[in-house]
Amino acid sequence: MANSDPEGVDGVRMTWNVWPRTKLEASKCVIPLAASIAPIPPHSDIPTLPYAPLRCRTCSAALNAYSRVDFLAKIWICPFCYQRNQFPPHYAMISETNLPCELYPQYTTVQYTLQTNPDPNNPSNAPQLQPVFVFVLDTCMIEEELVFAKSALKQAIGLLPEQALVGFVSFGTQAHVHELGFTEMSKVYVFKGSKEISKEQVLEQLGLPAAGRRSTAGYPKGLQNGFTNTVVNRFLLPASDCEFTLNSLLDELQTDQWPVQAGHRASRCTGVALSVAAGLLGACLPGTGARIIALVGGPCTEGPGTVGVAEMKVAIERTGGLVVLAESFGHSVFKDSFKLVFEDGEQSLGLCFNGMLEISCSKEIKVQGIIGPCTSLEKKGPNVSDMVIGEGNTTTWKMCGLDKSTCLTVIFDLSSTDQSNVPETVNPQFYLQFLTSYQDPEGKTLIRVTTVTRQWVDISVSTEELIHGFDQETAAVVMARITSLKMETEEGFDATRWLDRNLIRFCSKFGNYRENDPSSFSLNPCFSLFPQFIFNLRRSQFVQVFNNSPDETAYFRVLLNKENITNAAVMVQPSLISYSFNSPPQPALLDVASISADHILLLDSYFSIVVFHGMTIAQWRNMGYQNQPEHQAFALLLEAPQVDAQIIIRDRFPVPRLVVCDQHGSQARFLLAKLNPSATYNNATDIAPGSDIIFTDDVSLQVFCEHLQRLAVQS
Numbered sequence: 001m002a003n004s005d006p007e008g009v010d011g012v013r014m015t016w017n018v019w020p021r022t023k024l025e026a027s028k029c030v031i032p033l034a035a036s037i038a039p040i041p042p043h044s045d046i047p048t049l050p051y052a053p054l055r056c057r058t059c060s061a062a063l064n065a066y067s068r069v070d071f072l073a074k075i076w077i078c079p080f081c082y083q084r085n086q087f088p089p090h091y092a093m094i095s096e097t098n099l100p101c102e103l104y105p106q107y108t109t110v111q112y113t114l115q116t117n118p119d120p121n122n123p124s125n126a127p128q129l130q131p132v133f134v135f136v137l138d139t140c141m142i143e144e145e146l147v148f149a150k151s152a153l154k155q156a157i158g159l160l161p162e163q164a165l166v167g168f169v170s171f172g173t174q175a176h177v178h179e180l181g182f183t184e185m186s187k188v189y190v191f192k193g194s195k196e197i198s199k200e201q202v203l204e205q206l207g208l209p210a211a212g213r214r215s216t217a218g219y220p221k222g223l224q225n226g227f228t229n230t231v232v233n234r235f236l237l238p239a240s241d242c243e244f245t246l247n248s249l250l251d252e253l254q255t256d257q258w259p260v261q262a263g264h265r266a267s268r269c270t271g272v273a274l275s276v277a278a279g280l281l282g283a284c285l286p287g288t289g290a291r292i293i294a295l296v297g298g299p300c301t302e303g304p305g306t307v308g309v310a311e312m313k314v315a316i317e318r319t320g321g322l323v324v325l326a327e328s329f330g331h332s333v334f335k336d337s338f339k340l341v342f343e344d345g346e347q348s349l350g351l352c353f354n355g356m357l358e359i360s361c362s363k364e365i366k367v368q369g370i371i372g373p374c375t376s377l378e379k380k381g382p383n384v385s386d387m388v389i390g391e392g393n394t395t396t397w398k399m400c401g402l403d404k405s406t407c408l409t410v411i412f413d414l415s416s417t418d419q420s421n422v423p424e425t426v427n428p429q430f431y432l433q434f435l436t437s438y439q440d441p442e443g444k445t446l447i448r449v450t451t452v453t454r455q456w457v458d459i460s461v462s463t464e465e466l467i468h469g470f471d472q473e474t475a476a477v478v479m480a481r482i483t484s485l486k487m488e489t490e491e492g493f494d495a496t497r498w499l500d501r502n503l504i505r506f507c508s509k510f511g512n513y514r515e516n517d518p519s520s521f522s523l524n525p526c527f528s529l530f531p532q533f534i535f536n537l538r539r540s541q542f543v544q545v546f547n548n549s550p551d552e553t554a555y556f557r558v559l560l561n562k563e564n565i566t567n568a569a570v571m572v573q574p575s576l577i578s579y580s581f582n583s584p585p586q587p588a589l590l591d592v593a594s595i596s597a598d599h600i601l602l603l604d605s606y607f608s609i610v611v612f613h614g615m616t617i618a619q620w621r622n623m624g625y626q627n628q629p630e631h632q633a634f635a636l637l638l639e640a641p642q643v644d645a646q647i648i649i650r651d652r653f654p655v656p657r658l659v660v661c662d663q664h665g666s667q668a669r670f671l672l673a674k675l676n677p678s679a680t681y682n683n684a685t686d687i688a689p690g691s692d693i694i695f696t697d698d699v700s701l702q703v704f705c706e707h708l709q710r711l712a713v714q715s
Contacts, residue, residue: 202279289353
């Protein structure tokens with residue numbers, strides 16, 4: 001697997017790449033058996049097949065490269081449940097030399113396109129449904145902010161595909177649904193902001209029938225844009241038809257005029273506005289892909305759901321929504337991120353709709369649950385564990401929205417508790433299959449099937465294979481996700497103590513040492529970075545929440561749970577690159593000792609990117625040396641980290657905040673907060689000239705590791 005893309009074509013990474021056979025042995029490994037899976041990673045080099053996958057009649061796993069095939073009898077054996085399945089007639093030509101794509105050993109991931117036929121007289125084929133975007137705009141903000149928000153909305157509407165359907169709701173103290181189909185004058189339906197409202201009441205007040213109530217069998221007559229009823233075209237119109245109307249409407253829209261008492265916040269009925277938008281979508285056909293895009297200027301203060309981002313986190317995660325937190329609608333973090341949502345081509349997020357994930361696994365394996373943007377469909381089965389973590393009690397999950405960066409963490413369990421239950425002849429391999437069905441931005445239905453295999457290992461005999469199959473980055477991210485989940489769901493949970501206890505157990509189990517002799521302790525290189533990851537996790541914004549508002553903490557956790565392992569690892573342990581005259585850019589230790597007067601540092605902590613100039617560099621820059629022809633090398637040195645920062649920013653959503661600062665300047669704190677405090681005011685005598693110290697009582701990585709070694713070797 002290429003190092004440049006550790007997620008690989010399959011988009012699967014595991015904490016352990018070989019598994020112990022029993023529950024007891026797995027618990028001794030300390031780090032749970034887990035896989036991070038990207039349901040639709042952005043790889044173009046996987047085959048797309050123009051038919052539906054062949055499914056096993058017992059466990060419904062899809063035919064895959066690990067299925068055993070009897071070419072004479074035209075039978076395939078499912079690797080999950082060993083059921084023998086007959087090939088249907090259209091596989092009649094199959095032979096050793098004429099394999100269908102899904103049986104090629106190198107195609108562990110394949111994609112299927114389901115044919116859509118928009119013929120309303122043929123109900124067996126669903127029509128291709130256009131996605132719906134309902135924009136919800138808060139008007140409780142100062143004039144300047146509203147101007148920024150309106151201009152972002154206009155840009156978004158201009159970027160939407162012409163046939164995508166658009167609706168518009170504005171709100172302040174009350175919620176307003178705008179009738180876009182009535183162009184003669186501005187027509188608005190008003191909903192009281194203080195009263196809870198159901199989907200049925202919304203549809204009734206707007207004079208719309210619910211999509212579920214069909215008049216005719218099969219597909220309804222007069223099906224337009226995937227609607228059962230043309231009445232709904234008063235509120236939801238193709239982008240190309242309503243762009244002019246919407247732009248004029250936005251031009252006229254003013255800030256909320258409701259009087260606000262001195263010293264009070266404006267009445268903002270976010271809860272009702274979102275209920276109304278969701279109710280409006282209730283008139284669409286079931287299965288229509290849709291997104292509600294809300295631009296909210298502050299917390300909800302009126303009516304149901306008195307909420308900020310922290311309270312909305314559940315709704316965002318369970319529907320696969322996106323969230324961007326920024327200081328202003330004029331800030332580049334918001335403006336550039338918002339544009340990415342609607343952009344096409346290379347930079348596009350690849351927004352997809354209506355996703356569903358099914359997991360099949362070998363019979364000894366059970367699924368405890370998923371941490372990430374999905375919701376459990378409570379589909380029980382033999383592979384469902386009694387222990388639940390995150391969204392559990394199921395082998396099937398719903399993802400209303402997903403995109404090419406969506407990632408889920410699946411936590412597994414083993415059914416057998418002791419080795420004596422395991423027959424000797426049992427298969428040395430186990431299998432996992434992830435089947436994702438979804439609608440792409442054009443409304444086509446696709447199914448992606450990824451099937452992976454790994455080895456069982458008897459760790460009572462040898463731990464060598466287990467050790468070499470450990471993925472330190474994935475393990476650190478999974479521990480971060482479990483810690484965040486426990487902090488949200490378990491009363492009085494002490495995250496730092498829990499992480500420390502687990503790390504001590506881990507080092508006791510896998511370290512090499514003589515009992516009670518800390519100086520003899522060493523870790524296999526396969527584990528050597530793990531303690532450092534946990535050290536940085538303990539200091540990160542996921543665990544040290546008192547530095548941030550509850551909204552910021554919720555925001556960071558939504559992204560931690562959604563991004564792939566490479567990105568999430570940077571959130572836990574930022575990367576640092578050093579630039580100087582005498583060497584090319586190179587990785588530097590995440591340590592205060594890396595600061596030097598004649599170096600520039602580039603810190604990537606995912607949410608922000610810091611370009612930090614050493615003292616001497618900053619002085620030379622302020623004197624304008626970079627503008628003099630004889631100092632061209634200096635000009636290039638100044639430019640290099642800026643160029644690299646832009647490359648990182650270009651590929652990331654939400655767009656990170658760029659901080660450019662100088663040593664001893666006020667914004668240097670963005671760098672110092674992330675560095676290991678190896679030099680503090682307590683030991684300032686040891687530091688190199690031109691370096692820096694950190695004013696903190698936090699322990700350094702070195703002291704942390706000394707404590708860890710002492711505790712790990714105790715008998």
